[in-house]
Amino acid sequence: MAWQRITVGGIEADVDLTAPTDLSLPVSDGGTTAWEISPATISPLQIGEFIGSVQAGGSVNFNNVQFNPHAHGTHTESCGHVLREIRPLTLNPPPALQFAQLLTINEGALDANGGIPAHFFEGKTLAPEITAIILRLVSPELMLMTAPENLDAPANWSGSNPPYLTPAAMQALVVHGIEHLLINLPSVDPEEDGGALMAHRIFWGIGEDREPGPDFRPEATISELLAIPESLEDGIYLLNLQLGPMINDACPSRPIVFPAKVLR
Template sequence: MPEVSIEINGRKLNVAKAIDISLPIDFSLPHERAWYIGPSSRKAVVLGDWVGSTEAGGSVNFFNLQLNPHAHGTHIETEWHVHHHRQMYPAMDQWFLNGYLFTAEGKTNEALDLRGLWPVLPKNTEALVIRTLPNPPSKASMQYSQTHPPYLAPADAEKIARQGISVLLIDLPSVDPEQDGGLLAAHKSFWKHQTKNSGQQALIGELLYIPDRIDDGEYAVHIQHPAMINDAVPARIFLIPFL
């Protein structure tokens, strides 16, 4: 594979070795990934005698899609997720962010242990990616509904924000407990305590998958998303190693 390098703030990264850490919206999955609402669906449009499916004899494939960004795949979300008066659709103001991947121990329905993060977190980190253990390959197709995964303590979400981090990414369905009575305390804490140093809109991304072969450490983070006006949108997220 050819080397394609870009220099960001004096550091080179090899975009040819970008690592996709997102989970697609997979219409073949028989279940949702989280939040109890059932699987996504893809149905051919039918207009009179015409059907939008080449398999069914139509001239083209022309499907209607039913999906929920929060429930069916990797997504990014804004404060609009928890505040109706702050309607803003997710948008990346920077092509590449200084990122850091950290692996945390997680236990069912308990806060993640981030004590090992603070001594190693680089001061210039703009995007934090949290991988949780256990991390089997089956996690990539897991149904999280009613499993009560671990979550972030609101105090840790505040500390992350105060470090100047504007993009918080995690491989779980939510940074908050599955059932918390609607508090969403970690979401709110992260957005409330933003320092705004980076100028990047503060975003939370959830339902990623980071294989064990990827080492903890510094990466550039690149996020792609559709131009969709909603509190959350599907996203494709990459870690790009520095040279």
């Protein structure tokens, strides 16, 4: 390892910039999907006699890509995801560099409905200076769908009723000061909740009317569908959250983490 001392957001730490770990699930043709949406498609453009495929006789590879950021790979959402106002992520992008804490949640910690309860965080040591958290839900089934070591076959989350954050758990993270939440699930809310999206709204401080509430947090972000290696240990990391530039409520993203030792 090659540790370097850096300061980011007022936090000083030793960071190994030579040991990055990519936590993203890429958009791919026929790849992972959710929400009853067909998989993404990547296919050559055809206009008249032109075809954007060298293999098919074209001069260049020139593909059309059809995908939904919320369903087809790792993505980062802004408050515009549940806000009445059209508000793209580009208005309040997350910091390019920040420190984040990786925390593993085993299936035995879930409540009877598959939710992450608030008391789970009460028993954990959340670093007080950290405002970003990466949650890794672990079970044999989930690791087959989320760990990059196991992603030989695309996952289809539709109808799988994956775990989620209970409203109380999300409120606990807000109270702790977490502004950027990353998770290896397709959503922080239940797959079927009648459109309530309570965890999303609590995190951003948005009312049932989809208007900003008194605790509105437009700078906060939620990143979902991460692919977190089983070998990555819980702890503090330097997070580089890279965003695909799209004028939309959500963008494809690529979280990269580096080992860090915060100096206290």
